[in-house]
Amino acid sequence: MTDQSINQLACPSCPDRVPADEEILQYRCGGCGEALRLQLPAPRPFVELVAAERGLPWRYPELVPVQYEPELDDHVLPRVVRSPQLESRLGVAEVWLVDGTALGTGTFKDFEAAIVLAAAKQHGLRRVSVHSTGNTALAYRHYAQRAGVSCAGYLPRLNVDKLGDITADPEQPLYAIDCAYAELSAKAKAAAAADGRVHLAPFDWKLEGKSVLASVIYEAAPQVDTIVQTVAGGYGPLGFEVGFERLSQVVDTPAGVLCDRRYRLYQPGDADTLTWAWQHGIDRIEDSELRLPEDPFEPTLQSTNPVATLPQLRAGLPVGSTLESVPPKTVEDLRPVVDEILAEAGIALDYQREKSGYISLTGLLKSEFDPAARLAVVVSGSRAFAAPAGPGSWHLAGN
Ligand SMILES: [Zn+2]
Structure with a gap:
């Protein structure tokens, strides 16, 4: 059913075993239980890994474990634009904004x-x-x-x-x-x-879609050293790390962000489980320790995933990565400033629909950085949502 020459997931410990569909969907080897791994081509120039006519997540075909699906391709590539306003406000060398709201339904x-x-x-x-x-x-x-x-x-x-x-x-x-x-x-x-x-x-399939953002960042701004994002469970940075790891193996002369990077992650102050754990040196949390407010500042950032993701973040994020909490009041107070920054970058976020992008940008405005820092901010909010084409109006089935 699939082209056997590329995009194969295989077990690193069972080289002779060809995983069945079931194992691939679980992303687990049925023989030993280990996570499968994407088999990568031999190292070569990055440009040869780019299918320039395709949008995400299809633009880097050898770096994802699925075949190309033309019907799922919007032919859209997230814009990566410099932010002179943020550079001057933060006093850093470079800030790049990655528009994470470009595809079909307008969210990350x-x-x-x-x-x-x-x-x-x-x-x-x-x-x-x-x-x-x-x-x-x-x-x-x-x-x-x-x-x-x-x-x-x-x-x-x-x-x-x-x-x-x-x-x-x-x-x-x-x-x-x-x-x-x-x-x-x-x-x-x-x-x-x-x-x-x-x-x-x-878990591992959830990371795949995010992994391609690493290639987007590397293609547009390979010299950045800090990746910034709002997180709930932290799948974003875990996925970026999958992408950066793959790139560092397949690009013939890895440099810049492939060799040296860290994360600056932000959470809303009322749902900052990971930040609390990270700052207190805690490696593992229980369900009872999740901070899930009944009336959250941003419902999209409600997540029970930190129970599973915290150990992965501890194991996977590069040294120097930090998490910080941003008070909702500060997000509201600085909204006009963030609006100006977004307008300059041509990114049209819908604040009512999702505040995620506003949280990281507010957090940035309150943070300090080395003047030589080069940041890539993955803007993960939502653009205004218009339902994809189709007849009629939606309804909810009962449960
Ligand atoms: Zn195995």
Whole structure:
């Protein structure tokens, strides 16, 4: 079914074993249980790894473990633009803004959804599901439609506003669940199992869509040394690290950000589980330690993932990486300044829909950096959402 010459996941410990579809979808070797790994081509110039006519996440075909899916390609590449305003306000050498809102549904979740739905299609899944605070469900739904896969979305009733005026589609049902956010994952998985759906997406697949942003940064601004982003569970930087690691192996003369980088990550002050743990030297947290406010400043950043991601962040982020908490009040106070910075960069974020981008940019404005620092800021909010083309208006199926 797939071209055997590229994009193969294989077990690093079982070289003779060809993983079955099931193992690839789990991203785990069925023999030894180890995570699979993408087999990379021999080192060569970066330019030879770029399929210039394709948009993300398809532009770097040998760096992702899925085949090209033309129907899932928006032919859009996130703009990477310098921010003279931030450079002068922070007193640093360079600041580059990476517009993470360029693809189908206008949020950072599109990168992940495109890859995950391509993998589902290519490995024989036709009925899948996902749970989310809203944006992920929208993004998965959008790419599922285009991939010809049925994807159910489960989200907290509190968050149904996020869906806007999307079109009804019986193949892509959405279920509002009455529960606290912390219970959503278990309830969604149970409902999905009862409906005969495979619940997405395993940890390593969630990282794949983000990994391509490493190549975008390397292509546009290979000299940066600090990656900045707002995080909830931290899948963003973990995914970027997958991409940077791959690049450092396949680019013939790795330099700049491939050799020397760190992360400056921000969280909203009311949901800053990872920041609290990071700053206190804590390596592992329990469900009971998650900071999940009932009325969060930014619902999209509600996450139970830190239980799984904190140990991964400890193991995977480069030395010198830091997390910081940003008070919601400060985000509101500095909103006019951030609006000016975004306007200069030509990035049109919808503050009402998602404040993520505002949180990292506010955090930056309150932070200090070495004057020689070169920053790449992955702007992960949402642009104003217009439902992708389709007839009718959306409805929620009951649960
Ligand atoms: Zn193995």
